[in-house]
Amino acid sequence: MPRPFAAAPYHESLSYNNQLLSYTLVFRSRRTIGFAVKPDGSVHVSAPAGTSREWVAQQVLKKADWILKHQASFANRPAPAPSRRYEAGSLHYYQGRPYRLRFTEARRPAVALVGDELIVSAAAPLEPAQTSALLHRWYAHQAGPQFAESLARVWPRFAAFNLVRPTLFVRNMRTRWGSCTPRTGRIRLSPELIRARPECLDYVLLHECCHLVVGDHSKAFYDLQTQLMPDWERWKAELNALPK
Incomplete structure (x- = not known):
């Protein structure tokens, strides 16, 4: 069985409302475009093979408010910290x-x-x-x-x-x-x-x-x-x- 198509990732950036929006783009064997925002704020885009990077950039701009909202949500979460202990003297x-x-x-x-x-x-x-x-x-x-x-x-x-x-x-x-x-x-x-x-x-x-x-x-x-x-x-x- 042939391996699914997956090209090397591209690291892209564009401007939206005076903010720099960076994302990692990968073309795959899929029918629709997918977006993911990771807890570290990084943005990952999976696009159908055969589409252009310019077309993907237009889709990212349409999704920009959603992306920024999720980045802000992750940014406002308490960062991982040492766990509390509950024995005497802690x-x-x-x-x-x-x-x-x-x-x-x-x-x-x-x-x-x-x-x-x-x-x-x-x-x-x-x-x-x-x-x-x-x-x-x-x-x-x-x-x-x-x-x-x-x-x-x-x-x-x-x-x-x-x-x-x-x-x-x-x-x-x-x-x-x-x-x-x-x-x-x-x-x-x-x-x-x-x-x-x-x-x-x-x-x-x-x-x-x-x-x-x-x-x-x-x-x-x-x-x-x-x-x-x-x-x-x-x-x-x-x-x-x-x-x-």
């Missing part, structure tokens, strides 16, 4: 500071910060999954007031836009730190954010507030974000380096 973070985990016996489960320790109390020894759930509930309980304080720091930067102040919600999110619905002015933030320094929380909240002005992740969006927080990349990197 490090856990609160507002960017490390605390040693210590277990004590008590009638009711509780979590408290004492000195440089994060103390978890329970009536019986806990499994790691139980400790994780207890800590997560504690983070969620602390999150509301801290999110409000962050908004008080961030919101004055948007004074010139005459926007309605957004409503904040604590929301568990597995792959994102936050999300925004511009139409309703609702911003959802992960309670895990309070493990990071307040500057990291401010970065995420400012990012979501920028969507109240620019709904997508275009160049205009990042220009605005950089204008309002020039060092946002520093805080993004620090946030994504937290143990997951």
Whole structure:
């Protein structure tokens, strides 16, 4: 049986809305064109053998908004980081500071910060999954007031836009730190954010507030974000380096 046709890949680039869009193109024995955006943001295009690179470029331009949307989605996901451990003495973070985990016996489960320790109390020894759930509930309980304080720091930067102040919600999110619905002015933030320094929380909240002005992740969006927080990349990197 003959091997399917597959030519060597081409590395192409084109301009779309003042943004450089690069992709890897391969011609194959297929009837339709296919697009894929990888987690690293790279774009891969498989086109039917016999079509031209110029025709493919036209199809990429038609798909550009979809491609940029998926690249932005991957870019905003927390990067892989070391995994948290839940035995006594392991490090856990609160507002960017490390605390040693210590277990004590008590009638009711509780979590408290004492000195440089994060103390978890329970009536019986806990499994790691139980400790994780207890800590997560504690983070969620602390999150509301801290999110409000962050908004008080961030919101004055948007004074010139005459926007309605957004409503904040604590929301568990597995792959994102936050999300925004511009139409309703609702911003959802992960309670895990309070493990990071307040500057990291401010970065995420400012990012979501920028969507109240620019709904997508275009160049205009990042220009605005950089204008309002020039060092946002520093805080993004620090946030994504937290143990997951």
